[in-house]
Amino acid sequence: MIEVLRLLHELDQENTRHSTTYYVRHLDRSEELPQFGHGFPDSPLMQKDWIWIAYSNRDDTPLAIIIAAPTQGVAMLLRAYAIPDAPITVFVGLLRKSLADIFSRGYTKYALYLSTSRPEEAKLARLVKRSGGAEMGSAISLFMGNTDIGKW
Numbered sequence: 001m002i003e004v005l006r007l008l009h010e011l012d013q014e015n016t017r018h019s020t021t022y023y024v025r026h027l028d029r030s031e032e033l034p035q036f037g038h039g040f041p042d043s044p045l046m047q048k049d050w051i052w053i054a055y056s057n058r059d060d061t062p063l064a065i066i067i068a069a070p071t072q073g074v075a076m077l078l079r080a081y082a083i084p085d086a087p088i089t090v091f092v093g094l095l096r097k098s099l100a101d102i103f104s105r106g107y108t109k110y111a112l113y114l115s116t117s118r119p120e121e122a123k124l125a126r127l128v129k130r131s132g133g134a135e136m137g138s139a140i141s142l143f144m145g146n147t148d149i150g151k152w
Contacts, residue, residue, distance in 0.1 A: 016097075018057075019057075019087075019089070019093050020057070021056070021057055021058075021087050022054045022055060022056055022057055022063055022086075022087060022090060022093065023054070023055055023057060024052055024053070024054045024055075024093050024094055024096075024097040024098075025052065025053065025055075025097070026048075026049050026050070026051060026052045026053075026097075026098070026101060027048040027049065027051045027052075027053065028048060028049070029047075029048045029049055030048070031048055033046065033048070033051065034053065034062045036061070036062045036065075036083060037081065037083060038065050038079065038081035039081075040065075040067060040079060040081075047069060047070075050067070050068045050069055050070065050075075051065065051066070051067050051068070052065070052066045052068075052094055052097055052098040052101070053065050054082075054086070054090050054093060054094050062083075063082060063083055063085075063086040063087070063090055064080070064081060064082035064083070064086050064090040064091065064094055065079070065080070065081050065082075065094075066079070066080050066091075066094045066095070066098050067079040067080075068098060068102065068110075070105075070107065073107070073109065074107065074109045074110065074111050075102045075105075075107040075109070075110040075111075076110070076111055076112065077098075077110055077111070077112035078112075080094070080124070091124065091127070092127070095127070095131075111136075112124075112128070114128075
């Protein structure tokens with residue numbers, strides 16, 4: 001079974017998802033993170049093959065990004081961003097490609113933090129629910145801190 005998953009992963013990594021106006025692919029491990037307004041700095045610690053970007057078919061400019069990370073058996077979708085001129089369907093394409101790649105890597109679940117009080121995130125929440133996902137609480141806050149806590 002592991003060999004089958006590994007083979008599917010290798011085959012899927014070469015595939016790029018195309019639409020009429022954009023194509024989606026994940027970054028290669030040595031590729032730089034394109035900066036186009038998402039505010040996520042490039043870092044050698046980033047897992048580039050867990051970053052998917054939609055590029056314009058016309059001029060290869062980045063349109064949107066999904067940044068994810070593997071966790072304990074669940075793929076976390078951490079960040080999503082699109083430029084204002086991106087096609088309205090860009091997140092559907094990004095989700096389809098990223099989730100197909102994530103599944104080919106052996107992950108059967110994904111999770112993301114959303115605030116349904118924000119209109120953009122409420123739309124994404126409806127998309128997740130329509131595809132069979134579920135809301136796991138009503139008010140979730142993500143806390144973050146430095147790893148070097150020194151002496152309290």
